[in-house]
Structure formats: C-alpha cells, structure tokens
Amino acid sequence: MPPDNAIAAQTIIARTYALRNLRRFQADNYQLCADTHCQVYYGLSQTNSRADRAIAQTKGLVLTYQNELVDALYSSTTGGITARFSDVWNGEERPYLKPVIDAPRQVWNLSQESLADEAAFRRFISMRDGFNETGRQVFRWNRKGTLNTLNEDLKEYLTKRKHPLANFTTIQRMKITKRSPSGRILNMAIQTDKGMLELQKNEIRSCFSVPRSTLFYIEPMYDPNKQLTGYSFIGGGFGHGVGLSQFGSYNLANLGWSPEQILAFYYPGTTLQPLNNSIVFWKDR
Secondary structure, three states: OOOHHHHHHHHHHHHHHHHHOOOOOHHHOOOOOOOOOOOOOOOHHHOOHHHHHHHHHOOOEEEEEOOEEOOOOEEOEOOOEOEOHHHOOOOOOOOOOOOOEOOOOOOOOOOOOOOOOHHHHHHHHHOOOOOOOOOOOOOOEEEEEEHHHHHHHHHHHHHHOOOOOOOOOOEEEEEEEEEOOOOOEEEEEEEEOOEEEEEEOOHHHHHOOOOOOOOEEEEEEEOOOOOEEEEEEEEOOEOOOEOEEHHHHHHHHHOOOOHHHHHHHHOOOOEEEEOOOOOEOOOOO
16 A cells, blocks of 8 residues: 555646646647546546545645656656656656666666666666565566567557558567667667568557566577577566656655655656746746
8 A cells, every 4th residue: 555655746746747738638629638648547436535635735736847847757667767758758858857776775876887788787677676666566577478479569560650561471580779878778670571670769668568668678589499489578667667656656655755755856856846826837849
C-alpha cells in the first residue's frame, strides 16, 4: 500500500500535469483523456479517502521550474535510473528531466560510468540491491521473444506506417547501436531479408510487445542447428522512465522523506509552490 507522503507527491504531480496539459488537445475540442496516454482516471466510483486526504492536504500546490509548471511526467518503475526527456521523445529538453540514479544512497557513479557504454550498462542491469525499486516485480526482467512473435510485431508496426520494408519475411539480426547516458536505447538496427531498418527511442516499445521499457540489452537464441529462433530481452523498469517513479517514491516515503524531498529528488532544480497568477502554465514554443 502506498505510504502517505508518496500519495501526496503523486497528487501534486497529477495536479501539475493536468494544469499544464489543459491545452494539449484543444484542436480536438477536449482537454485530457483518462488513459495512459494522459493520466489514468477511473471516475468518482474509484475514489478513496486516502487520496481525498492527500488532495486536501496539498491543495493548490504545484511543481514549477523557473516559475513555469513542469512537464510532470512519471512512470511505474524506472529500473534504477530515470531518463531524460530526449531519451524517449523528440523535442526541447526539460532541464529537470535528466538521469538520476533511483536509489536513496549512491550505488553507481553516473559521472564516471555512463550507461551509454554497453559493458557498463550490462553491469548496471545485473545489480539488484540498494535501489528504491529493489524487490518490485518489474524492476528487473528477462523476457524471451520468439522469432515468430518478433516478426509479427514488426510486420504489424511497419504495415501501419506504410513502411517500404513491411513485406519482409523474417528478421535476420537485431543490434542495439546507440544508448543514452541513462542506458535507454536510442537506436536499434534490424536486418531483415528485404533490407535494413532502424527503430529509434520509444518506437521500440511501440513496435515490440516483449520489452517492458527501452532499458534492456538483447541476446540471440539459437536452435541446435545454430539457426536463430529469437532474442532474450534482459532489462529493467516499466514504462518510459522519465520523472518520478511511483514505486520508487514508495521507498523514499517509507524512509521518511517528505513529498517536497521526493519531488526534488526526481525533478532536480524545481520548486514546490502554491498556484498563483504569476505561474506560467505553458509557454508557446
């Protein structure tokens, strides 16, 4: 069960997200959706007293950066390190959305060992202890994708996008060609019988059903005749990994961290303050 301070931190972030994104779907004549594309909301029938209490206790509080509402992104599980905005999406960087080792005390020195290095990344993924999400089911995972499954996923993805290689028969080789300092995959090259293609950033999660995030490495699987049968995906986290980790915040709250400390940890350089007329909701860019 989430501790009170984690619920309070989540409440502030949800409020900030909602206010910043009120214009997001203006062209379609609505403000926010109620699923994972925006924020999951099950309606008034799913309210509970603890959430209501957190809403009342944090009334009017929002998170800002240079007096602008932050892009209050969050995910279930970071896998031990948060991602910067551009690790997942294209667009202008948010200075407060950057790699943070998701642990209450130092378990890895990112300035000395960037996770853009493949060997360092594999060592990091092998670590399990000392993180805020240690013990959570999706903190670390090893999921196998058969060649048939991967072929079907890729074919469906390419067909929807009317890609010229959508008529391929089989994947021949997959290789991760570039990582970010947070270890997220920026580029993955895929050789098919019809030619080579490249997936970038969040495209990988959109395409393949096997990995739970883009924080993983792959190992080929072969049959006794040394024919490729699929790939093992070894990684961590669930979701995009940008901003607050919901499970990570539980641990920090259990350690006695306040909502303000939790938010400062996941969104460095930000300010928690009451909503007022001077705060910019969204700057036209």
